Amino acid sequence: MNPVIECRNLTLRHGALTRLDALDLSVYEGEVLALLGHNGAGKTTTMKLILGLISPSGGELKVLGGAPDGPHAETLRRRLGYLPENVSFYEQLSGREVLSYFARLKRVDRRQVGELLERVGLSEAANRRVKTYSKGMRQRLGLAQALLGDPQLLLLDEPTTGLDPAATRDFYETVRELRERGCTVLLSSHVLPGVEPYIDRALILGAGRRLALGSLDELRREAALPLTVRARGSWPGTDWASGWDETRVTPRHLNGHVLELGVHPSAKMAVLRRLADTPGVEDIELLPPTLEHLYAHFSAPLPTRDTRGLS
Numbered sequence: 001m002n003p004v005i006e007c008r009n010l011t012l013r014h015g016a017l018t019r020l021d022a023l024d025l026s027v028y029e030g031e032v033l034a035l036l037g038h039n040g041a042g043k044t045t046t047m048k049l050i051l052g053l054i055s056p057s058g059g060e061l062k063v064l065g066g067a068p069d070g071p072h073a074e075t076l077r078r079r080l081g082y083l084p085e086n087v088s089f090y091e092q093l094s095g096r097e098v099l100s101y102f103a104r105l106k107r108v109d110r111r112q113v114g115e116l117l118e119r120v121g122l123s124e125a126a127n128r129r130v131k132t133y134s135k136g137m138r139q140r141l142g143l144a145q146a147l148l149g150d151p152q153l154l155l156l157d158e159p160t161t162g163l164d165p166a167a168t169r170d171f172y173e174t175v176r177e178l179r180e181r182g183c184t185v186l187l188s189s190h191v192l193p194g195v196e197p198y199i200d201r202a203l204i205l206g207a208g209r210r211l212a213l214g215s216l217d218e219l220r221r222e223a224a225l226p227l228t229v230r231a232r233g234s235w236p237g238t239d240w241a242s243g244w245d246e247t248r249v250t251p252r253h254l255n256g257h258v259l260e261l262g263v264h265p266s267a268k269m270a271v272l273r274r275l276a277d278t279p280g281v282e283d284i285e286l287l288p289p290t291l292e293h294l295y296a297h298f299s300a301p302l303p304t305r306d307t308r309g310l311s
């Protein structure tokens, strides 16, 4: 696989302030990478460095084979699409006029305008003024703007902030289609619900430093957080709170028909065997830690990292 972005020791400092600290990262063709972190973690800074809008103070950065702030910048800009965090448009123009304006700026064939409006689901509203658009429609127009010129690399900064769950899902479905066409996508977010099925890997940043990087499975292995095991059935008179290996299993009896346990990964099979052999158990459900749990784990200060029960 070809790396589209390569960062080695990438650093940006302003005097005493470190905006990005020695970041190592390779992002590959056709990959969707989520950039996660609290406010001020360095997500936008990373995107701006990749776009060549700011220059690093140390380390190396190659985007599509060259430094984004050098002579390669002009070529690169035509192959990049960017949706900034706070996108704003001329309110009095229609969606079609806005997109035609950006197509002229990007020197892109204006025939793409109609196709893109269709692709983001704005064909019917194309001739309405942007001031009548909902937040979700504005984000979709922003995405269409970022897609002008068929970029190989797309940077989406907080694209789903303020969108309702249905609009968020629609947005991510479009991202999925782009990925299937081979586009590489970097999206930053602190709105985690809904993003999981659409990303290949996540990079968790904190105070400009890389806290974790990997696929969901890799992050789960590294965090070794307990998973939740839920059993349903009927077991009158059974004392479910006792008899477990207390260092690895935390029982939480929810009610007479549902038992929930926080289980360390190493105890999973033992717990499943015991439940499967117990008369009265009708169903067993396994709930691995979600991206939200993993994010909370990796972004917590080290001494307080939770390695026992999931809250």
Ligand SMILES: Nc1ncnc2c1ncn2[C@@H]1O[C@H](COP(=O)(O)OP(=O)(O)OP(=O)(O)O)[C@@H](O)[C@H]1O
Residues within 6 Å of the ligand: 014, 017, 018, 019, 037, 038, 039, 040, 041, 042, 043, 044, 045, 046
């Ligand atoms: N133009 C700037 N000049 C100096 N420092 C800046 C500038 N922009 C951001 N910073 C600082 O760089 C650090 C990283 O900010 P950045 O905007 O990259 O964070 P972020 O993860 O995108 O945060 P948010 O979720 O709030 O958008 C912060 O300490 C911030 O105060």
